[in-house]
Amino acid sequence: MARTVLKFGGTSVADLERISHVADIVAHRASKGEKLAVIVSAMSGETNKLVGLAKGAAGDALVGDEFDDEYDVVVASGEQVTSGLLALSLRKRGLDARSWLGWQMRMKTREGHGAARIDGFDEDSGLGAAIDTGQIAVIAGFQGVTEEGRVSTLGRGGSDTTAVAVAAALGSVPCDIYTDVDGVYTTDPRIVPQARRLERVSYEEMLEMASLGAKVLQTRSVELAMNHQVPLRVLSSFSGPEADNPGTWICNEDEIVEKQVVNGVTYSRDEAKVTLYGMEDKPGTSANLFALLAREGVNVDMIVQANARGEDRANMVFTCTSSDSEKAQRVLEANSDAVSFDKMDVARDVAKVSVVGVGMKSHTGVAETMFDALASKNINIDVISTSEIKISVLIDADYTELAVRALHTAFDLDAT
Amino acid sequence: MARTVLKFGGTSVADLERISHVADIVAHRASKGEKLAVIVSAMSGETNKLVGLAKGAAGDALVGDEFDDEYDVVVASGEQVTSGLLALSLRKRGLDARSWLGWQMRMKTREGHGAARIDGFDEDSGLGAAIDTGQIAVIAGFQGVTEEGRVSTLGRGGSDTTAVAVAAALGSVPCDIYTDVDGVYTTDPRIVPQARRLERVSYEEMLEMASLGAKVLQTRSVELAMNHQVPLRVLSSFSGPEADNPGTWICNEDEIVEKQVVNGVTYSRDEAKVTLYGMEDKPGTSANLFALLAREGVNVDMIVQANARGEDRANMVFTCTSSDSEKAQRVLEANSDAVSFDKMDVARDVAKVSVVGVGMKSHTGVAETMFDALASKNINIDVISTSEIKISVLIDADYTELAVRALHTAFDLDAT
Numbered sequence: 104m105a106r107t108v109l110k111f112g113g114t115s116v117a118d119l120e121r122i123s124h125v126a127d128i129v130a131h132r133a134s135k136g137e138k139l140a141v142i143v144s145a146m147s148g149e150t151n152k153l154v155g156l157a158k159g160a161a162g163d164a165l166v167g168d169e170f171d172d173e174y175d176v177v178v179a180s181g182e183q184v185t186s187g188l189l190a191l192s193l194r195k196r197g198l199d200a201r202s203w204l205g206w207q208m209r210m211k212t213r214e215g216h217g218a219a220r221i222d223g224f225d226e227d228s229g230l231g232a233a234i235d236t237g238q239i240a241v242i243a244g245f246q247g248v249t250e251e252g253r254v255s256t257l258g259r260g261g262s263d264t265t266a267v268a269v270a271a272a273l274g275s276v277p278c279d280i281y282t283d284v285d286g287v288y289t290t291d292p293r294i295v296p297q298a299r300r301l302e303r304v305s306y307e308e309m310l311e312m313a314s315l316g317a318k319v320l321q322t323r324s325v326e327l328a329m330n331h332q333v334p335l336r337v338l339s340s341f342s343g344p345e346a347d348n349p350g351t352w353i354c355n356e357d358e359i360v361e362k363q364v365v366n367g368v369t370y371s372r373d374e375a376k377v378t379l380y381g382m383e384d385k386p387g388t389s390a391n392l393f394a395l396l397a398r399e400g401v402n403v404d405m406i407v408q409a410n411a412r413g414e415d416r417a418n419m420v421f422t423c424t425s426s427d428s429e430k431a432q433r434v435l436e437a438n439s440d441a442v443s444f445d446k447m448d449v450a451r452d453v454a455k456v457s458v459v460g461v462g463m464k465s466h467t468g469v470a471e472t473m474f475d476a477l478a479s480k481n482i483n484i485d486v487i488s489t490s491e492i493k494i495s496v497l498i499d500a501d502y503t504e505l506a507v508r509a510l511h512t513a514f515d516l517d518a519t
Numbered sequence: 520m521a522r523t524v525l526k527f528g529g530t531s532v533a534d535l536e537r538i539s540h541v542a543d544i545v546a547h548r549a550s551k552g553e554k555l556a557v558i559v560s561a562m563s564g565e566t567n568k569l570v571g572l573a574k575g576a577a578g579d580a581l582v583g584d585e586f587d588d589e590y591d592v593v594v595a596s597g598e599q600v601t602s603g604l605l606a607l608s609l610r611k612r613g614l615d616a617r618s619w620l621g622w623q624m625r626m627k628t629r630e631g632h633g634a635a636r637i638d639g640f641d642e643d644s645g646l647g648a649a650i651d652t653g654q655i656a657v658i659a660g661f662q663g664v665t666e667e668g669r670v671s672t673l674g675r676g677g678s679d680t681t682a683v684a685v686a687a688a689l690g691s692v693p694c695d696i697y698t699d700v701d702g703v704y705t706t707d708p709r710i711v712p713q714a715r716r717l718e719r720v721s722y723e724e725m726l727e728m729a730s731l732g733a734k735v736l737q738t739r740s741v742e743l744a745m746n747h748q749v750p751l752r753v754l755s756s757f758s759g760p761e762a763d764n765p766g767t768w769i770c771n772e773d774e775i776v777e778k779q780v781v782n783g784v785t786y787s788r789d790e791a792k793v794t795l796y797g798m799e800d801k802p803g804t805s806a807n808l809f810a811l812l813a814r815e816g817v818n819v820d821m822i823v824q825a826n827a828r829g830e831d832r833a834n835m836v837f838t839c840t841s842s843d844s845e846k847a848q849r850v851l852e853a854n855s856d857a858v859s860f861d862k863m864d865v866a867r868d869v870a871k872v873s874v875v876g877v878g879m880k881s882h883t884g885v886a887e888t889m890f891d892a893l894a895s896k897n898i899n900i901d902v903i904s905t906s907e908i909k910i911s912v913l914i915d916a917d918y919t920e921l922a923v924r925a926l927h928t929a930f931d932l933d934a935t
């Protein structure tokens with residue numbers, strides 16, 4: 104029988120009762136003959152508690168690489184506890200199980216601490232051989248070990264990445280991400296009650312949706328799954344162990360038979376629009392501006408430049424996250440000699456709404472449908488940006504829900 | 520400058536404030552040029568919390584070796600957190616420090632899990648070399664690694680043992696055990712306000728005092744210190760970092776100039792007296808009895824056999840801890856065919872009071888002084904047992920404090 108990877112996030116292992124429920128799910132999967140590697144996060148709340156302790160001990164000094172190694176030692180303990188507890192809970196059910204910590208499976212990472220990147224684990228550690236004998240491997244997610252033999256962590260959401268990396272190393276086997284929702288939806292069901300669970304979505308769409316604000320999966324884990332051709336599935340850990348629980352498969356585009364033009368509508372309120380009036384309009388000005396922002400770690404999203412005809416001054420608009428916008432403002436004010444402009448304006452009452460779908464590659468008229476739908480609700484579009492499979496617009500934040508509902512209907516996504 | 524080992528227990532690192540205070544103490548010691556290895560326990564309360572979680576996950580099944588490996592994975596995380604936090608707190612003060620986990624220093628253990636025994640750590644791990652460069656090693660106590668590369672723990676109080684093992688491996692260097700009392704006292708100051716801190720006490724005396732109920736140090740750590748000639752000191756972590764804080768040295772008898780006949784009075788209330796009336800009086804009866812109890816893990820302390828002249832029946836009295844007495848009762852009732860007696864009586868309202876001192880080896884009259892002092896207060900002695908450096912008596916538990924005070928005065932231990 105085939106190897107399979109399961110992953111359970113923080114809310115799925117929040118307390119002993121939930122861990123016991125997870126053990127029931129794992130036991131049921133094992134009873135079907137699957138050879139299982141199970142990745143667990145820290146019990147929800149634990150990571151925040153540990154981060155708080157580390158920050159308290161280090162004081163304001165906890166910035167940058169100098170302290171990150173010890174931060175990792177403290178924070179990685181959360182997943183260690185859950186892996187031991189789930190192993191105990193499985194043994195209580197008479198199953199053969201053992202925990203694996205990052206250093207035991209030699210889950211090698213690089214690029215230091217705090218937000219390390221996975222290089223994959225060492226097959227010599229015996230993990231693959233162990234699960235093939237029928238022993239369930241309960242793996243502490245989010246953690247690895249550096250070349251120097253120190254504990255490293257992968258940054259927030261890192262357990263998804265652990266799961267995909269393990270699935271890749273075990274032979275690109277299927278990876279089921281159990282979470283507190285039962286799949287990927289066409290949009291946020293809290294805003295659109297008619298939102299539908301998608302049966303399948305392509306890696307590319309999922310990547311766009313993840314980076315545009317759908318919080319089901321970590322972007323990095325989707326990238327890794329796409330690169331290693333790991334079939335990913337998102338499903339609920341809150342159903343009964345034997346419940347019909349199809350979830351959403353994330354797979355290659357060509358495995359999706361009925362392609363929708365648009366598969367999802369996403370939104371993000373953590374946006375800010377920075378307008379620089381009267382910038383000098385000569386070659387190199389934009390390059391200077393964005394080089395400066397990049398150096399300070401400001402992640403710029405949309406960019407629009409509007410030149411008034413015949414003038415040597417231009418207006419520049421860009422968007423970034425709300426927290427980055429404060430940094431941008433500080434940096435630009437401090438460097439007015441390098442980048443000159445007459446006036447800066449920062450708007451934080453904006454939201455980004457996007458439609459995503461691989462069908463856009465071969466269909467025209469998506470932009471028209473989108474703009475019509477927004478216009479019909481009198482929603483003004485501020486900035487537009489597009490990629491091959493998505494169109495994003497920046498609008499007044501007050502209209503977020505209205506826009507999402509209008510687009511969900513306009514693209515025939517409402518459940519019948 | 521010499522290598523030194525410091526150890527801080529759970530109450531000394533109970534929260535961030537206390538950890539910060541410990542960092543001040545360590546910083547002060549480092550400023551004097553000492554090359555430091557610092558062993559830490561889990562923050563007080565954490566180990567109990569983790570044990571509770573492990574028991575909750577395993578249910579009643581958490582008995583015996585079969586589950587202990589995962590129990591260790593869960594419980595060892597407590598010391599991991601503290602080691603990271605103290606390392607951060609030291610770096611905040613500008614000091615070079617790093618944490619060392621059991622597997623990183625290759626603290627090898629044997630005899631399985633839950634209460635493993637230390638074999639010492641691997642010098643190749645680089646720990647000794649690191650502290651000689653001036654880097655402070657912050658070591659997670661209580662934990663090690665088995666030959667199979669699994670996490671092991673040493674059982675309660677194991678951090679003392681870690682500290683002594685590290686001191687032994689670093690060249691039998693001095694080991695300061697920081698705790699919540701400022702040294703070893705002639706008796707419990709809560710019972711006798713005139714109790715005095717001892718400047719020096721011999722390993723042998725400390726061993727007797729530890730096993731007789733003085734909870735300052737773990738018996739195993741004292742044994743290890745004696746075997747490896749590690750100079751031990753007990754002192755308070757609650758004094759100021761630069762306070763005059765002499766503590767109590769635990770050392771060889773010949774290093775103690777002014778030997779007292781009796782150095783300490785100890786007591787224990789966790790005692791039970793089991794009387795078996797009318798046992799068959801023939802060779803092999805006692806051997807059968809105590810073999811049976813040993814097999815069931817009952818730790819027998821005092822033993823008295825009284826034969827009525829000319830009868831073929833004897834009465835047997837033995838003592839053990841109160842919790843062991845329930846097991847003893849169960850075992851003896853179930854095995855009445857192997858060990859026959861007329862009637863069993865178990866008294867749990869008894870206490871053991873002892874006087875300890877290396878001076879007893881060369882002085883006579885200690886027993887007389889002890890029995891006179893008890894008699895003068897009308898305290899009846901039930902059972903007596905002696906070793907080369909201690910005399911213990913079993914008495915009615917109601918008289919515990921009275922007996923301790925009377926003996927403390929009779930042996931001239933009261934502070935003037």
